[in-house]
Amino acid sequence: MMDVRTDRDLLLSAYADDELDAAEQAEVEAFLASDPEAALRVADDRALSALLRASFEQNADEVDFTGFADAVIAKLPARKASLASRLRAMLGDAFGQRPFQFAVGAAAAAAVAVVATPYLRGPAENQRILLAGDPSAARVLDMDALGDHETMLFKTSGGATIIFVQETP
């Protein structure tokens, strides 16, 4: 047979947890003053809470976590951040503090790359690159630093990809 649980039982339990609003608390306290058995139930709930807390603490204290985090780290695969995340991390200052200057600089770099590359690579590639799109609409895809060089990867509005490499200033 199911027990019939009254709202008052639930209120007493929540009262033991200090989770009642002021009106409910006053209602329970008035009731507790007239019913010693209810007061004992609240005391039991609080005793159980304290006992469980002590037990869980004790169980966790029995485990030595020295080196545990290192063991977890050792199990992790090398993580490569997403392109967007790496861009944000590398260009955070430029985007966050000088977005306009950065945009102008990036567009200028793209323009230089589009204009200069044909002369560097020879006539065979001239047409494809020059028809690739509007360099001023180029957007940065990636930027990375390796050793004494920085690499920027652009995409033009025509879909061509430009790789721009410069010596680290």
Place this chain on the structure above:
Amino acid sequence: MEIDDLALVLRAKEGDQRAFKLLVERYQRKVYAIANGMVKDREEALDITQEAFVKVHKNLDRFKGDSAFYTWLYRITRNLAIDRIRSRRNESVGFDEAVGSEEPPEPGFLSTQLGSNPQKTALRRELADKLNEALAQLPVKHREILLLREVDGMSYEDLAATLDIPKGTVMSRLFHARSKMQKLLEGYLGEGGDRLALASGEEEG
């Protein structure tokens, strides 16, 4: 100043393993306590704890920061623990909301046995074992709400958000979980009240 969880998650997403290590160190004990409370096996709980962090790391990109990092970590831990429990042959996960037919415990039994300051009670091994046995008898939903309330000190509001249940259900679930625990402890310890008295640091000192 302590770096907040979200900042560490963002750094971990960038591939910063030191940031992730800080998160592991921050929550390993709590996660273990939850796992151990659920599966009641130390080695299995340690495995779950490790697995939970590895899984969290693998899915870092899915964490958008809409909920607290710990809530997300807790849910992963809980699911791993439930999988382990389900894989055991004879243990029921018991997610139904049935109230149960237990008689209410004798009022004052526990508080009388534990004295005036149970938090200072030094837990004796026998009592700790009885508590663990009683916890293992509870349905998982009752075990987990007691763990979250007592290990993590979650408010009713946080419990409702973490368990994705209404606040009224938090209230009734906690009530039933405690009633069952008290009844079980009464059954285990009722005839040997002297054991509880021995468990009290106040009595010994």
